[in-house]
Amino acid sequence: MSLPKRARFWIGVAAWTLRPVANVLMRKEWLGLEKLPKDQGFILCPTHCTEIDPVVVGHMLYNQNIMPHFMAKDGLFRTPFVGTVLRGARQIPVQRAGATAGRSLELAKEVLDEGGAIIVYPEGTLTRDPDLWPMRGHTGAARLALMTGAPVVPVAHWGAQEAFPRYAKRVHIFPRKTVRVLIGDPVDLSRFKGSALDKATLEAATTVILDDMTALLAQLRGEEPPAVRWDPKAHAQKSHGRYVARGGAGVAGIAGSGTGDGDSADTAEPALGAAPDEAVDDGAAFGAVLVDDAAEADAAEADAAATDGDAADGDTTNPDKPAGDAS
Numbered sequence: 001m002s003l004p005k006r007a008r009f010w011i012g013v014a015a016w017t018l019r020p021v022a023n024v025l026m027r028k029e030w031l032g033l034e035k036l037p038k039d040q041g042f043i044l045c046p047t048h049c050t051e052i053d054p055v056v057v058g059h060m061l062y063n064q065n066i067m068p069h070f071m072a073k074d075g076l077f078r079t080p081f082v083g084t085v086l087r088g089a090r091q092i093p094v095q096r097a098g099a100t101a102g103r104s105l106e107l108a109k110e111v112l113d114e115g116g117a118i119i120v121y122p123e124g125t126l127t128r129d130p131d132l133w134p135m136r137g138h139t140g141a142a143r144l145a146l147m148t149g150a151p152v153v154p155v156a157h158w159g160a161q162e163a164f165p166r167y168a169k170r171v172h173i174f175p176r177k178t179v180r181v182l183i184g185d186p187v188d189l190s191r192f193k194g195s196a197l198d199k200a201t202l203e204a205a206t207t208v209i210l211d212d213m214t215a216l217l218a219q220l221r222g223e224e225p226p227a228v229r230w231d232p233k234a235h236a237q238k239s240h241g242r243y244v245a246r247g248g249a250g251v252a253g254i255a256g257s258g259t260g261d262g263d264s265a266d267t268a269e270p271a272l273g274a275a276p277d278e279a280v281d282d283g284a285a286f287g288a289v290l291v292d293d294a295a296e297a298d299a300a301e302a303d304a305a306a307t308d309g310d311a312a313d314g315d316t317t318n319p320d321k322p323a324g325d326a327s
Helices: 005-025 053-062 074-078 082-088 101-113 140-148 199-221 299-308
Strands: 026-031 042-046 068-073 092-094 117-119 152-158 177-183
Touching (some): 005 082, 026 053, 042 053, 042 199, 053 068, 053 152, 092 101, 152 199, 177 199
Parallel strands (some): 042 117, 042 152, 068 092, 068 117
Antiparallel strands (some): 152 177
16 A cells, blocks of 8 residues: 555654564564455454554554554544644544544545555454453444455454553563464455345354454464353443443453453543443553444444444564564
8 A cells, every 4th residue: 555655654653652662562473464465455353452452453564564544533633742643644533423423434445445454443442351352342344344345354462461451550561471463364254245234234244253353362372262252231331441340449340351450440442323421531552542433322323324334373474574674
């Protein structure tokens, strides 16, 4: 994808700022890089278990000379410095609700048509699963894929949560951690080709995407995933944002996560279609707050959104010396 010089400059600013920090915190093992599409736009769907996941994924893509395009909440674009970088780097602002949400999908389609990479976290926020397996997702990535025909590339990674556990307040520097990223084959969504983009189709396609992501994570962890995927609704949890027990007693439903920190504020990472009064999290770093473009308010809203444009085993490589990048 040929980006304007200005966009490449600002993506470079983000990379020059974050890559040295990532290199200090974590060793990297990137597997399956050959499965990233070449000369074609694609949607990347990674697992999501810690706030620094976007840095892990963005670093991997940037070092392959693939410029990452995150779908970030619009409030970040009004933040000093961070907003300047986001706008300059041609990231995609997403509003929680309203007619302007369709503009985000249009921008994402433009990036895909130009051969770019759109990163969408199907879960919409950090997983609620106590053992950090992918939880029930939202339908934004599936909707974008079925509307555009762009391939969906599943990605799993493991290890970043040891450096910065979910909902933690501090980074664990020593001993230095290793993060392993595994890229899978494009998700087979051919069975949904030509189908109406209704609730049943989008949910079924989302399940297929999450199944592939889960299988990759199981391969990295050498463990069997749970037979039933974690559903926040079944556990009386919000589908977005940090989940904190009433009264601030601690994080509910994440025993065994190993965070040691459970009193974070109850803030939310919004999605298109999210309730207007839902709280938002301003985030702490470029790309740190990502959104999915379908909050599942109800089936009617989802169908209406489809009409008006609602709207995110390979070889080990030397990650610090990829082709076309010296650092």
